[in-house]
Amino acid sequence: MALWRILAYHLPENDSCPMQDWYAVQDEEVQAAFDAAMTTLNARVDWTDTWQFKVLTKKHGGLGEVRFKLNGPPIRRFRPVGIWPPLVEREFVLLLGCEKQRQVYIPDDAFTLALEYKRQLEQGRGRIDEYV
Amino acid sequence: MNTFDDLWSKLKKSKKYRQEYALALLKRSVPFQIGILRKKHCGSQAVLAERAHLTQGVVSRAEDQDYGNLTFNTVGRIAGGLDMAFIGKFVPFSELVKYSLDLSEEEFASIPTFDEEDRALRLASIPQDSGEHLSQDGATRAFLGNMYDQSDTTVRRPPAGDPWLNSNREATG
Numbered sequence: 001m002a003l004w005r006i007l008a009y010h011l012p013e014n015d016s017c018p019m020q021d022w023y024a025v026q027d028e029e030v031q032a033a034f035d036a037a038m039t040t041l042n043a044r045v046d047w048t049d050t051w052q053f054k055v056l057t058k059k060h061g062g063l064g065e066v067r068f069k070l071n072g073p074p075i076r077r078f079r080p081v082g083i084w085p086p087l088v089e090r091e092f093v094l095l096l097g098c099e100k101q102r103q104v105y106i107p108d109d110a111f112t113l114a115l116e117y118k119r120q121l122e123q124g125r126g127r128i129d130e131y132v
Numbered sequence: 133m134n135t136f137d138d139l140w141s142k143l144k145k146s147k148k149y150r151q152e153y154a155l156a157l158l159k160r161s162v163p164f165q166i167g168i169l170r171k172k173h174c175g176s177q178a179v180l181a182e183r184a185h186l187t188q189g190v191v192s193r194a195e196d197q198d199y200g201n202l203t204f205n206t207v208g209r210i211a212g213g214l215d216m217a218f219i220g221k222f223v224p225f226s227e228l229v230k231y232s233l234d235l236s237e238e239e240f241a242s243i244p245t246f247d248e249e250d251r252a253l254r255l256a257s258i259p260q261d262s263g264e265h266l267s268q269d270g271a272t273r274a275f276l277g278n279m280y281d282q283s284d285t286t287v288r289r290p291p292a293g294d295p296w297l298n299s300n301r302e303a304t305g
Contacts, residue, residue, distance in 0.1 A: 002134045003236060028145075032152030035142065039157060040164045040197060043235040050167075052197060069198045132138050 002042045007085075007093045008131040009117050018117070019080065019131065022097025029070060034078065034097075037068035045090075060111050062118060064092070079105070081114040083121070085128075093121070093128050139229045154228055160197040161235065162207060167195040168240045169214050184213025215245040 008019040023031060037052060047053040047064070056063040065079040082094040095117045098110040107113065120126050143150045170191070174180040177191040184191070186209055193199050194206055204220075211218035223231075244252065 001236070002233065006134070028149040029152045031142075032149055033156045035139075035153055036156035036160050037197070039232045039235060040160045043164065044237055071198070071200050130134070 003045055004042050004090045004092055006038060006042070006131040007091060007128045009093055009095050009121060010127045010129060011117075012120060012125040012127075015127070017129075018096040018113075019094040022080075026097070030076070030078065033068055033070055034066075034080065037066060041066065047092075056111075060115070063095075063111065063114055065098075066094075077101070079110075081110060083114075083118050094131050134233070136229055136233065139232060140226075143225055143229070150225060154225075157228070157232060159200040159202070161231075162202060163195045163197045163199065164235075164237075165240050166191075166207075166210055168237045169216075169243065170195065172241050173214055173245065180210065180213050182213075184209045186210070186213070215247065216243055 008017050010017045023034065026034070041047060041050070041052055044050060048055060052067055054065050054067060056065060063081050063083060065081050067077070067079060069075060069077045077100040078098065079100050080094055080097045082092050085091050085093060095114045096107075096110060099106040105111070117126070121128070143153065170177060170180045174183065177195070178188045180186075181188040181191045186206065190206060191210070194202055194210055207218050
């Protein structure tokens with residue numbers, strides 16, 4: 001029984017899900033690595049006690065990133081981003097997927113977009129649904 | 133991906149995905165277990181390293197879910213340092229799905245060391261009317277929990293003819 005409930009954000013404009021859209025275009029090795037990373041995260045009560053997850057601060061405060069990599073070559077690092085709904089324990093809402101190449105993120109505005117999605121969600125725009 | 137059907141439908145997509153997911157989960161779940169067990173039984177990586185006759189750096193790598201190159205030798209030594217066993221076995225994908233859905237830190241935190249298990253086995257073999265009390269130790273109680281029926285508090289005793297347990301009963305008697 002999973003300890004966490006994993007959800008995903010859907011845009012208000014067309015109900016598309018940025019996380020699912022990102023996942024769909026990844027190759028199967030990345031998809032499998034992400035799913036396995038979520039499986040082991042789901043097995044932990046406290047996500048802050050592992051390198052697999054990082055609570056972001058400063059201008060990205062309020063966001064958290066799931067961290068996993070493929071050893072390649074080349075090594076590829078991934079940082080799907082999400083938030084915790086207020087007042088609900090053990091729920092995580094995935095906002096979008098993201099790859100990190102050195103100090104560059106793909107998409108390059110990933111965290112700005114994530115903060116925008118967070119703001120929209122807080123304003124009641126868009127919806128969240130089970131992440132499958 | 134919280135249900136059997138969710139994960140099964142992903143595994144059905146392709147053999148490539150199945151292979152990659154099984155491999156990724158293997159590489160992640162063993163370091164996950166080591167981290168949970170090390171914190172419970174040893175505290176620091178240095179303590180586990182000393183008990184397993186490894187360096188702290190090797191233990192650190194063994195807990196890194198992204199490392200992916202753990203050897204059986206290292207895992208076996210770490211199991212020895214924890215005084216428990218590690219078994220790898222081949223299973224059908226339905227078992228992988230069940231394992232994925234049931235994976236939790238609580239499951240591994242309740243694995244007893246050999247000494248804890250031995251104590252539990254010896255306590256379970258003490259006659260119920262002997263007046264001796266079961267240990268209040270958490271791991272022992274967790275282990276003993278598996279020896280009770282859900283609806284029945286009667287201890288499931290080992291077969292009377294089990295020579296190992298009988299010799300222990302005599303020794304502790």
